[in-house]
Amino acid sequence: MNAYLLNRVQGTIAPKAFHVAQTSRLLHLLEPAPGIRFASEKPEEPNDNFPIHSRASDEKTAHTSGVNVLAIDQNEGRFMVSGGADPTIRLWDLESRGAELDHTHVAVSSVHRSSHESAHTHALTSISIYPFDPTPSTILTTSHDTTLKLSALTPGAIIPAHTFHLHATPYSHSFSSHPASTLLIAVGTSERTIRLLDLRTGLATHTLPGHDAAVLSVEWAPHRPHILASASADNRALIFDIRRAGPNAAITALDMDDTAGVLAANCVGSSAVSRKARAHNGAVTGVRWTSTGSHLVTAGQDSRLRVWNATSGANTLVHFGPRVRNTASSHLAERVPLIIPNGLVHAGHETLLWPNFNDQDDRGEILMFELREGIFIKRLHVPGLMSSQRRQQSGRLSALSGGRINALAWRGNGGAGEGLELFSAHGDGKIRAWVSRVPEEALENESTEDVDRKRKRDVLEEIYQGLTGSQVTFT
Numbered sequence: 001m002n003a004y005l006l007n008r009v010q011g012t013i014a015p016k017a018f019h020v021a022q023t024s025r026l027l028h029l030l031e032p033a034p035g036i037r038f039a040s041e042k043p044e045e046p047n048d049n050f051p052i053h054s055r056a057s058d059e060k061t062a063h064t065s066g067v068n069v070l071a072i073d074q075n076e077g078r079f080m081v082s083g084g085a086d087p088t089i090r091l092w093d094l095e096s097r098g099a100e101l102d103h104t105h106v107a108v109s110s111v112h113r114s115s116h117e118s119a120h121t122h123a124l125t126s127i128s129i130y131p132f133d134p135t136p137s138t139i140l141t142t143s144h145d146t147t148l149k150l151s152a153l154t155p156g157a158i159i160p161a162h163t164f165h166l167h168a169t170p171y172s173h174s175f176s177s178h179p180a181s182t183l184l185i186a187v188g189t190s191e192r193t194i195r196l197l198d199l200r201t202g203l204a205t206h207t208l209p210g211h212d213a214a215v216l217s218v219e220w221a222p223h224r225p226h227i228l229a230s231a232s233a234d235n236r237a238l239i240f241d242i243r244r245a246g247p248n249a250a251i252t253a254l255d256m257d258d259t260a261g262v263l264a265a266n267c268v269g270s271s272a273v274s275r276k277a278r279a280h281n282g283a284v285t286g287v288r289w290t291s292t293g294s295h296l297v298t299a300g301q302d303s304r305l306r307v308w309n310a311t312s313g314a315n316t317l318v319h320f321g322p323r324v325r326n327t328a329s330s331h332l333a334e335r336v337p338l339i340i341p342n343g344l345v346h347a348g349h350e351t352l353l354w355p356n357f358n359d360q361d362d363r364g365e366i367l368m369f370e371l372r373e374g375i376f377i378k379r380l381h382v383p384g385l386m387s388s389q390r391r392q393q394s395g396r397l398s399a400l401s402g403g404r405i406n407a408l409a410w411r412g413n414g415g416a417g418e419g420l421e422l423f424s425a426h427g428d429g430k431i432r433a434w435v436s437r438v439p440e441e442a443l444e445n446e447s448t449e450d451v452d453r454k455r456k457r458d459v460l461e462e463i464y465q466g467l468t469g470s471q472v473t474f475t
Contacts, residue, residue, distance in 0.1 A: 035102035061429035077411035083124030131177035176220035188215030223293030231284035253277035261312025286336030355405035362403030
C-alpha cells in the first residue's frame with residue numbers, strides 16, 4: 001500500500017486504480033465487530049441500583065425471531081431494511097454510528113401486523129429498496145402470506161401502500177435497476193412459474209413457465225433490461241427473454257456438463273430449451289449476475305457454487321473447494337452468494353462472499369473467494385458462537401441459532417468513510433456487523449519495519465556523507 005501511495009503522489013497511477021487497490025485491501029481486512037449491535041428498542045440507561053452490565057443489553061435483538069432478509073440502499077448506503085420471521089420490517093440509519101466500534105443501532109421505524117392492518121402476517125422471504133429514488137422512500141417485500149407489498153418509508157413509520165395477491169408462496173423477487181427498466185417485478189413462486197407484476201398499473205401481466213418445481217431465486221440482468229435469470233428446486237437454472245411469450249420466453253438452460261457453450265448457442269433464437277440440462281445435482285437455491293453481466297453465479301444444494309459465462313452459457317469449471325456447504329433442507333428458501341462488484345476490486349477479480357449453510361451444524365462462517373479463479377481468500381467467523389454439541393444440549397433449534405446466516409448485505413464508505421461494512425442476518429434475531437480493520441499486529445509490524453528502514457537509510461546517508469564530505473589523500 002505504501003507503494004501505491006508513493007505512485008499516487010507522483011501521479012504515475014490513476015485515481016481509480018488507487019481507489020480499487022485501497023478498497024480491495026479493505027475488503028480483505030473485514031473482521032467481526034461485536035460491539036456494533038442492532039436493537040428493536042432503545043437500550044435502557046444505566047443507574048446506580050441496576051448497572052448496565054447486569055442488564056440483558058447484550059441480548060438485544062433486531063427481531064424477536066430470526067432475521068430472514070436484508071437490503072441496503074446502494075445510492076447513498078445510509079439506510080438498511082430488515083425483515084424477520086416475526087413478521088416485522090425495520091428501517092435502520094447506518095450513519096448514526098459514525099466511526100466508533102461500540103454502538104447500538106436503534107430502529108428508525110418499523111411495521112408489524114399489530115401496528116398496521118395491511119402489514120404482512122407471516123415470515124418475510126425477500127426484501128428490496130426501489131432503486132430510482134435518491135433517498136429511499138419505497139420498499140418491496142414478499143412473505144409466506146402469499147403477497148408482495150409495496151410500502152412507503154415515512155418519518156417514524158413504514159406504511160403498506162399496495163398489495164399484490166399471488167395465491168402462492170413467493171420465495172424471492174427482483175426489480176431491475178437498469179435505466180431502461182421495464183418497471184416489472186419478477187417473483188419466483190411455489191407455483192413453478194415466475195410472476196411478472198407491473199409497478200405502473202399495480203396488476204400482474206403474465207407468467208414465465210419453464211421450471212418443474214418451486215422457483216427459489218430470480219434476478220434481472222444488469223446490462224439488459226429484458227433478460228431474467230432464475231433458479232429452481234428442479235435443479236435447473238434458466239435465462240428468459242421476457243419480450244417473448246409463453247414457453248418461448250426461456251432461451252437458455254444452464255448445463256453443468258456444457259463447458260463449451262454449445263447448449264446456449266443452440267438455444268438462443270429457438271423455442272426448444274433442453275429439459276435434460278441440470279445446473280446442479282440438487283435444488284438451485286440462488287442465482288446472481290456479476291456487476292457487468294458477463295457471468296452468472298449459481299448456488300446448489302449439492303454444496304457447489306458454479307460460475308457461468310453469460311454470453312455462451314458455458315460452465316467455466318471454477319472450483320471453490322470442499323469448504324462450501326449448502327445442504328438440503330425441508331424449508332425452501334433463497335440462499336445466494338454476495339458478489340462485490342468490479343468497481344471495488346481489480347477488473348476481472350470480483351470477490352464472492354458465501355454464508356455456509358449446514359442444517360445440522362450452523363458454524364456461523366462466511367467464506368471469501370476470488371470469483372473467477374475460485375481462490376480462497378479468508379474465512380469470517382461469528383465470535384463467541386455456541387458449539388453444535390452445546391446447542392443440542394441446550395435444546396435450541398438450528399433455525400434459531402446464531403450460526404444460521406440467512407442473508408448478507410454490504411455498503412461502501414461506511415463508518416465515517418473508514419472502509420467497507422458487511423452485515424449478516426442470523427437465525428437468533430440478530431444483525432451482526434463486519435468492518436474493515438487493520439490488525440494491531442500488522443500496525444506494530446508496519447511501524448517496526450518503518451523504523452528499520454529509517455535506521456538503514458540513516459546509516460547509508462552517514463557513509464555517503466563521510467565519503468563525499470572530505471577529501472581523500474594518498475601518501
